[in-house]
Amino acid sequence: MPVVQKATILVVEDDPEVRNLIVTTLDANGYRRLVATTGRAAIAAAATDSPDIVLLDLGLPDIDGVEVVHAIRSWSQMPIIVVSARAEDQDKIRTLDAGADDYLTKPFSVGELLARIRTTLRRLGYQRPDGAQEQSQVFVNGDLRIDYAAGVVTLGGEELHLTPIEYKLLCLLSRNVGKVLTHQYILDQIWGDASYAGSDQGREGGAPKGDLASLRVYMGMLRKKIEKDTAHPRYIQTHVGVGYRMISVDPNAAAGPDPRS
Numbered sequence: 001m002p003v004v005q006k007a008t009i010l011v012v013e014d015d016p017e018v019r020n021l022i023v024t025t026l027d028a029n030g031y032r033r034l035v036a037t038t039g040r041a042a043i044a045a046a047a048t049d050s051p052d053i054v055l056l057d058l059g060l061p062d063i064d065g066v067e068v069v070h071a072i073r074s075w076s077q078m079p080i081i082v083v084s085a086r087a088e089d090q091d092k093i094r095t096l097d098a099g100a101d102d103y104l105t106k107p108f109s110v111g112e113l114l115a116r117i118r119t120t121l122r123r124l125g126y127q128r129p130d131g132a133q134e135q136s137q138v139f140v141n142g143d144l145r146i147d148y149a150a151g152v153v154t155l156g157g158e159e160l161h162l163t164p165i166e167y168k169l170l171c172l173l174s175r176n177v178g179k180v181l182t183h184q185y186i187l188d189q190i191w192g193d194a195s196y197a198g199s200d201q202g203r204e205g206g207a208p209k210g211d212l213a214s215l216r217v218y219m220g221m222l223r224k225k226i227e228k229d230t231a232h233p234r235y236i237q238t239h240v241g242v243g244y245r246m247i248s249v250d251p252n253a254a255a256g257p258d259p260r261s
């Protein structure tokens with residue numbers, strides 16, 4: 001396997017059985033890993049060892065997972081994948097709002113774990129390390145191309161005609177490719193906090209207020225324009241009850257493993 005540089009993963013998990021499963025999986029797949037069993041130890045390890053990815057269990061013995069995310073986000077954009085039990089769904093959404101990138105729900109399979117790590121590492125290919133996000137002028141993902149400066153979107157070379165809100169949605173998703181964006185986050189970014197105030201003043205052309213129902217409508221219209229098969233979306237994933245994510249389409253999918261991973 002042409003591994004250029006082994007990714008280091010910080011495993012934060014207090015349950016020995018789950019921890020062993022994760023550690024064994026990472027070892028078997030050539031990743032380097034560090035282990036922390038409390039939230040405070042996780043924050044310390046994230047600071048001193050600069051892992052490439054943090055795999056963060058939400059049910060920790062000392063502090064809230066949201067606190068861990070806030071602490072790490074105060075100095076770093078390192079990817080954080082939250083691991084939570086089904087009962088912790090609300091906590092999962094809170095950590096995503098706090099800046100976590102992705103999530104895994106327990107019980108998860110080894111295959112799911114590895115897929116999430118690969119997705120995250122691929123996303124890093126779009127970003128500089130240490131969170132210095134490259135705000136490049138052109139975004140390319142498979143057949144999709146966005147020229148941010150010109151405001152032009154093409155799919156397979158054909159220009160797409162998007163409404164202003166569809167374009168904003170697409171830009172938001174593409175700037176966060178690989179990352180799960182919660183409904184709340186998207187609503188805040190697209191329509192702003194004013195969308196909840198019940199006032200149409202200052203809204204562009206009396207555009208509909210931002211609520212979940214209209215977000216779904218706009219997302220549906222956007223998908224019709226960018227997805228060849230909306231039943232099997234290639235670019236935008238739905239995370240039921242959570243939000244949406246743009247997937248980075250692997251340009252080398254047919255040509256072997258991604259050299260960056």
Ligand code: CA
Pocket residue numbers: 013014015057058059060
């Ligand atoms: Ca736990």
